Amino acid sequence: MAFEGIRRIVVAGGSLAGYSAVSELLAADYAGELLWVTGEKQGSYSKPALSKEFIQGKSEYSELFLPEIPDARGNLRVLRDARLSALDAAARTVQLEDGRSVEFDGLVICTGAVARMPAITRGMAGVLGLRTLEDAQAIKAELVGKPRIAILGGGLIGCELAASMRSFGLEITLIEGAPTLLGRTFGAVLGEYVLDMHQRNGVNVMTGATIEELVARDGRVAAARLSDRSVIETDLVLVGAGSVPATGWLEGSGLKLADGVVCDATLASSHAGIYAAGDVARWHNPFYDTQMRVEHWTSASAQGRAAARNLLRSFPGATEAPVPFADIPYFWSDQYGLKLQMVGRHDGHDRVEMHETADRALPLLTFHKQDQLVAAAGVNASRAVMRYRKQIEDDAKSRQRVAEPC
Amino acid sequence: MKIIVNRQSCDGNGVCMGIAPEVFDVDDDLYLHVAEPIPEDGEIRARVRQAVTSCPILALKLVEG
Ligand SMILES: Cc1cc2nc3c(=O)[nH]c(=O)nc-3n(C[C@H](O)[C@H](O)[C@H](O)COP(=O)(O)OP(=O)(O)OC[C@H]3O[C@@H](n4cnc5c(N)ncnc54)[C@H](O)[C@@H]3O)c2cc1C
Ligand code: SF4
Numbered sequence: 001m002a003f004e005g006i007r008r009i010v011v012a013g014g015s016l017a018g019y020s021a022v023s024e025l026l027a028a029d030y031a032g033e034l035l036w037v038t039g040e041k042q043g044s045y046s047k048p049a050l051s052k053e054f055i056q057g058k059s060e061y062s063e064l065f066l067p068e069i070p071d072a073r074g075n076l077r078v079l080r081d082a083r084l085s086a087l088d089a090a091a092r093t094v095q096l097e098d099g100r101s102v103e104f105d106g107l108v109i110c111t112g113a114v115a116r117m118p119a120i121t122r123g124m125a126g127v128l129g130l131r132t133l134e135d136a137q138a139i140k141a142e143l144v145g146k147p148r149i150a151i152l153g154g155g156l157i158g159c160e161l162a163a164s165m166r167s168f169g170l171e172i173t174l175i176e177g178a179p180t181l182l183g184r185t186f187g188a189v190l191g192e193y194v195l196d197m198h199q200r201n202g203v204n205v206m207t208g209a210t211i212e213e214l215v216a217r218d219g220r221v222a223a224a225r226l227s228d229r230s231v232i233e234t235d236l237v238l239v240g241a242g243s244v245p246a247t248g249w250l251e252g253s254g255l256k257l258a259d260g261v262v263c264d265a266t267l268a269s270s271h272a273g274i275y276a277a278g279d280v281a282r283w284h285n286p287f288y289d290t291q292m293r294v295e296h297w298t299s300a301s302a303q304g305r306a307a308a309r310n311l312l313r314s315f316p317g318a319t320e321a322p323v324p325f326a327d328i329p330y331f332w333s334d335q336y337g338l339k340l341q342m343v344g345r346h347d348g349h350d351r352v353e354m355h356e357t358a359d360r361a362l363p364l365l366t367f368h369k370q371d372q373l374v375a376a377a378g379v380n381a382s383r384a385v386m387r388y389r390k391q392i393e394d395d396a397k398s399r400q401r402v403a404e405p406c
Numbered sequence: 407m408k409i410i411v412n413r414q415s416c417d418g419n420g421v422c423m424g425i426a427p428e429v430f431d432v433d434d435d436l437y438l439h440v441a442e443p444i445p446e447d448g449e450i451r452a453r454v455r456q457a458v459t460s461c462p463i464l465a466l467k468l469v470e471g
Pocket of ligand 2: 411415416417418419420421422423430432438460461462463464465466
């Protein structure tokens with residue numbers, strides 16, 4: 001396919017969504033220049049492994065990196081350790097942090113998200129968040145002194161960090177405002193299960209509590225004062241307070257933003273030639289007929305590829321039209337040697353069904369909304385969970401067919 | 407068409423199985439079984455290709471032919 005007049009595509013972001021977009025563009029017969037601004041010191045790496053195998057010391061640094069992308073035509077230019085500081089969506093130019101300005105015909109925005117650091121946690125030594133490899137290395141370096149650790153937030157990062165740190169026998173206090181752990185992600189029933197699992201494994205879990213204040217001694221955190229007035233002595237505070245989309249560099253670009261880059265069902269932004277993928281993208285998911293932003297590893301890969309394909313298909317001279325990206329979200333977490341998995345979206349469900357599993361101690365449940373299967377979750381039950389995923393997808397497809405006017 | 411599984415990295419999350427259950431099956435010990443030979447059916451093969459590129463840890467490799 002000759003893309004007349006298409007000279008340069010820029011991919012912003014060097015994690016999985018960007019990596020997948022670049023892979024797809026190089027595999028397609030796009031022959032123009034491909035400029036990949038990664039923002040990474042080194043190559044693309046596995047983020048899920050950071051809070052699991054890497055922190056636990058089960059996988060080596062070198063095993064974290066994704067394979068190099070084959071560039072047979074030699075049209076890929078990678079800018080490492082470089083970031084974009086601005087976009088002019090109408091003029092189709094991006095600005096690099098060093099001030100250089102680059103024109104483009106196509107742009108795929110894959111700048112992901114950054115860890116949310118609440119105001120009380122900022123600027124104090126001994127308080128760390130986790131989003132990047134550098135963050136994980138900083139946490140690892142702290143562990144040699146066998147610190148007492150307070151973890152702020154019982155979401156995915158907080159729970160995985162707690163489980164990983166317990167594998168070293170460290171003293172952990174996990175502080176969560178909600179009544180269960182990981183409840184928002186996995187629902188109340190599994191939330192209870194996860195809470196119990198952490199308690200059984202010796203984590204001091206404080207639910208319904210928040211950190212009011214961090215107290216420093218000799219320039220480093222020494223204690224956390226909680227909302228119930230109790231005080232936890234600590235040597236290290238790890239923050240798992242969620243993440244926010246990395247759209248700061250897009251302020252004033254003209255692009256429509258609302259907790260992420262707002263996209264249609266094909267992952268196209270408000271401006272022609274500009275697409276988004278991964279944690280940064282808020283797109284219209286046809287399977288749910290609603291706007292959503294999904295912070296899951298598999299979505300980043302599928303969206304990166306879909307956005308790249310659709311960008312090429314949006315150019316004049318393309319033989320096919322862009323295709324909507326429909327997805328059943330999938331998410332997993334590894335804790336204490338168990339694999340927790342969730343497919344679909346459980347928000348708004350009106351019924352939960354529990355199912356028998358081979359190992360009775362391990363839960364498997366499905367979520368229903370007006371008699372429709374909307375989500376499923378289980379522990380060490382890949383086979384069952386993935387069957388449900390197929391079922392949710394098949395149901396959604398048949399609903400779409402019914403909705404489509406013939 | 408042949409599938410090579412990197413046993414070191416495959417963690418049995420079953421994403422591949424969700425996409426092409428005819429070919430991929432993860433058992434209760436989270437071990438992935440691949441049913442070979444892969445059916446000639448074009449629609450199944452297209453999903454096998456999709457499964458290979460959807461594996462979250464890139465543990466699958468496809469050898470065409
Ligand atoms: C510790 C941890 C554990 C996780 N575990 C799981 C899990 O078990 N299962 C699961 O499904 N998901 C998990 N996730 C979520 C998953 O990793 C994310 O959904 C995924 O990384 C999103 O990929 P992304 O490419 O959209 O963005 P990100 O991974 O956030 O990457 C953003 C990229 O953009 C670059 N960038 C940012 N700003 C700029 C700029 N201005 N210019 C140029 N480049 C820029 C950054 O350098 C980075 O390369 C985990 C995340 C973390 C942090
Ligand atoms: S998707 Fe990848 S990691 Fe998961 S079971 Fe299949 S091959 Fe293994």
